[in-house]
Amino acid sequence: GSQGTQGTLGNQGTDGNFGGATFDYTFDTSSDSGDPGTGKVRLNQSTERTATELYIDDDDDNGNDISSFLQTINSVSSTIKGHVRISNKIDSSQFLLFQISGLTDNTGWWDLDINNVGYSVDSPFTNNEDIIISFVTTGDKGTQGEKGTQGEQGTTGSQGTQGTQGTTGSQ
Numbered sequence: 001g002s003q004g005t006q007g008t009l010g011n012q013g014t015d016g017n018f019g020g021a022t023f024d025y026t027f028d029t030s031s032d033s034g035d036p037g038t039g040k041v042r043l044n045q046s047t048e049r050t051a052t053e054l055y056i057d058d059d060d061d062n063g064n065d066i067s068s069f070l071q072t073i074n075s076v077s078s079t080i081k082g083h084v085r086i087s088n089k090i091d092s093s094q095f096l097l098f099q100i101s102g103l104t105d106n107t108g109w110w111d112l113d114i115n116n117v118g119y120s121v122d123s124p125f126t127n128n129e130d131i132i133i134s135f136v137t138t139g140d141k142g143t144q145g146e147k148g149t150q151g152e153q154g155t156t157g158s159q160g161t162q163g164t165q166g167t168t169g170s171q
Contacts, residue, residue, distance in 0.1 A: 021069060022134040023060040024089065029127040035109040038063075041086065041133055049096055049119040054084065054112040056133070070110050073137050074103040082137040084114065086125070089132050094124040100135075 028042040033053065036042040039061040043051035058067045073082050080099050087095040097118035104111040125131060 021136075022132050023064065023066055024062055025056070025060055025131050025133050027086070027125040027127070027129040027131045029125070033111070035106070041131065046123070048123040048125060049116045050122075051096075051098070051116070052114060054098065054114050055109060056112065057109045061130075067105065067110070069135070070103055071105070073100060073135060074105070076137055076139070078138045078141040080138050082135055083117070084112065085134045086131055087134070088124070089130040093120055095120050096124065 024039075025041045026039050028036045028040045029046070030036070030042050031044050031046050032042070033044060033055065036055050036057055038057050038059050041054065041056045044053035044055070045051040056066075056070075058065050060066060076082065080101060081103065082100045083097060084100055085095055085097045095118070096116065098112075098114035098116050100112055100114055102113035
């Protein structure tokens with residue numbers, strides 16, 4: 001038999017997200033410090049981009065425990081331990097990007113010290129919004145280099161001029 005005609009071309013897919021390790025979570029708009037609950041992430045400010053703390057449960061929406069991954073980020077010795085990007089699960093144009101400078105394991109949830117370095121709008125997320133959270137670690141700080149050799153001795157300066165002789169005192 002004869003070959004059939006070629007089908008129509010499909011629609012273009014959506015843009016991909018930020019690289020790194022990505023996990024499925026739900027956004028919680030509460031700014032209270034503490035365990036946000038299974039599968040949830042929250043920030044410590046209602047204006048989301050100004051947050052300095054991120055609270056994340058050990059378990060994502062699929063029940064995956066990410067605490068060993070967060071321990072890996074925590075072990076980085078650099079001042080900036082990595083970056084975290086929160087974005088809408090199906091619309092990567094809604095996002096917040098933060099540097100991570102510290103992590104605290106609170107048994108069941110983590111507290112991350114963060115500083116915003118990029119955002120789409122001041123507060124892109126609504127309560128219970130389906131989000132993804134992506135992490136990229138920074139390498140460890142390198143060891144300090146050896147002390148350099150001492151420089152050569154400078155040239156001797158020019159001799160100063162002799163002062164004038166003082167007057168003889170009276171008797």
